[in-house]
Amino acid sequence: MAEILLIKGNEALAEGAIRGGCRFYAGYPITPQSEILEWMGKRQAEVGGVFVQGESEIASVNMVYAARALGVRSLTSSSGPGFTLKQEGIAYWVSAEIPGVIACVQRYGIGDGFIGAGQDNYWQAIKGGGNGDYHLITLAPNSVQENMDMAYESFELAEKWRHPVLILSDATIGQMIEPCEVRPYKEYDKDQLDWAVKGTPIGQPNKIVSDVTYIEPIDEWNEYYLNKCRKIIETEQRWESIHVNDAEICLLAYGISSRIAEGAVRKAREEGIKLGLIRPITLWPFPKKAFSELKNCKALVTVEMNMMGQFREDVILYSGNKYPTYAITTAYKVPKIDDIIAFAKKIIAGEIEPEEVF
Amino acid sequence: MITEIICAGFGGQGVLTAGKLLLYAAYKKDKHVTWFPSYGNEMRGGSANCNVIISDDRIASPYADNPDMLIVLNGPSLEKFQNTVKPGGRLFINTSLVDEAMVTRTDVELFKAPVTDIAISLKNERAANIVMLGYLCKKTNLFTDKEFENSMCEYFEDSGKGKYNEKNVEAFRSGYNLD
Missing domain, CATH: 3.40.50.970 (Thiamin diphosphate (ThDP)-binding fold, Pyr/PP domains)
Structure with missing residues (x-):
């Protein structure tokens, strides 16, 4: 074990x-x-x-x-x-x-x-x-x-x-x-690498690992x-999807916020509210393939611990701006499950519009 | 079923260790569990606390915003946290160092024990935290006395402090045997 x-x-x-x-x-x-x-x-x-x-x-x-x-x-x-x-x-x-x-x-x-x-x-x-x-x-x-x-x-x-x-x-x-x-x-042998620097015999050129500016033809390298x-x-796009297929409102969150978002999805589902969650595991590359799983989505909502909805900008970008996209921003406070569900209910009731600038 | 606990007191009273003992006991019962400490600046004021969440399901947040149980080993911690306890929750106070008159909540169950005095009488002053955990095990159904004793001894054994286990069990029992 x-x-x-x-x-x-x-x-x-x-x-x-x-x-x-x-x-x-x-x-x-x-x-x-x-x-x-x-x-x-x-x-x-x-x-x-x-x-x-x-x-x-x-x-x-x-x-x-x-x-x-x-x-x-x-x-x-x-x-x-x-x-x-x-x-x-x-x-x-x-x-x-x-x-x-x-x-x-x-x-x-x-x-x-x-x-x-x-x-x-x-x-x-x-x-x-x-x-x-x-x-x-x-x-x-x-x-x-x-x-x-x-x-x-x-x-x-x-x-x-x-x-x-x-x-x-x-x-x-x-x-x-x-x-x-x-x-x-894990076993790892650093001496097997072809790119790593090591001693060279006298008469042979030294291997250099340097900023590309100095050693490559730039167009070729670019x-x-x-x-x-x-x-x-x-x-390398990786993500976790939770109840995304039939989600009316899909949350997007990473790190600590994604745990709370997942808790909100579970609790909302018990109340019959169709919340889902896309949790990026890689933030770059952004897992934009995940959006293809959405079938009935009316809105995207990011949950993030900042003031300005930083992550929301990428969600708008990578979803092709196809959905109204909101952000629940909680600054230094960890989000709360009930606040996320209340926010989702307001969207469903048509009571709020996405903010352009926070 | 989810139980949220805050342990709070002066630095040195072993509240972080008390939380870790709860964490370990819950882990041994195959519960989902998280432990989250006060750290950095917050620690420099001389007070310490930790949040422990014990659950049958995956845990979303490791923060106990509204604990079901609050353990306070000193007065400032009572002032800081008593208003956060859920209505109907349980409040455990160390009456050796906490003035009972400071308790303003009337909608929680109050459990009082002079755990520092008890620990001193056992010539084991630093085990006030463990006396309190014994009392907590008696008054709640989180763990049986045997479950907790066994996991506590294993925890200290693993951290190289197994030689104190006999004294620690004695402290635990004296808390558990309180009415």
Whole structure:
């Protein structure tokens, strides 16, 4: 029987990464994700990996660039303004096709913000937080188990595409404890990679893993890069559908909000209200294929912990703007099941119109 | 069936551990369960609390906005949380440190025990949380005394603190044996 641990989401994420072959971690403490550092500090020593508490977020993200260029499965993590500081480094990962993994444990607020849960990093996370044309392959866990499982598989996903993976968690998922099944250790040989940097004999050119600006014919690279991104969009969309086929009103939510939305669907169905839920598991690529399951839908409603309905914008975009699209935005408060059902009833009764700007 | 519990007190009174013991006992009974702590800034004021949700079905939110049961080991926690308890809910107060006159709710069931004094009399002051859990097990049907004792001992064994199990069982029993 598989081992079950009762651990925090942050610890599960770190353990999942370790089990998935992560042997280098660099980061800088910030609430609510510091347990990732603490767990890594202990566990990397046990598995023969390296843990570094960098002097800053900027140093840490660039250490991961270096370690990953050497082939080692590498992770960094942060939250709030710390995640912002890492954006420059992440853009360099993308350009150099460094398949690094970063976890952002979202906390609420602009600038320094607060330490409680939020989902207001969506724009930054999904629309490219650094400069240039890119999205990160973004996984959105909604349980402690998914924190473990997504970290566990993130390195293979990143390596498959030579593209960074972001695990977009939040303070609730990170701080809570749930029973969590531990995965077996993966074998990984960094010396088998053809792209990783290692020593070369005298007389042969050194291998370079660098920002593409300096080493590729740009038109050729652009075409290759665009094709890669299109293939990611086509093949990596993931989502969970709950009572979507006959849904009159379909909720869309990810992370902690999706748990509440699922609770609302179950409770509404008991009252005969046809609610459904599309839960994106990947936020990029956005699982737009999920919309084809809708048959009787009258309206879409996002449930999200921010003020401006960030996620709603993508729902409008990817659904082709075919449905009236509302947002239940709860800022720093976790949504409530009864509020979601009450909102749905108002839509059915024709009492509210979607807001254009929040 | 879903039961929402808040455990609150001063940092050091073991309220986070009390919540983890409930979590573990519920897990051993194959319940769905979540535990969510106060953390960061909130902890720096010297108070601590955690939310435990125990359910037969998948749990949506790990927050106990309106708990069925509230355990308070100090006065400030009573003030902070008593108004959140569901009407008809259960309020457990540590009368060693909480003035009963501070209880303003009349629509909840009140359970009183001087758990800090009891723990001190057992020369195990830090086990006030466990005395309270014994009392809670007596007054609710969450766990039988044997279920809880066994899971508690296993929990401490797993966390390398098994050598205190005898003292902890003694603390649990003295809470459980209260009227």
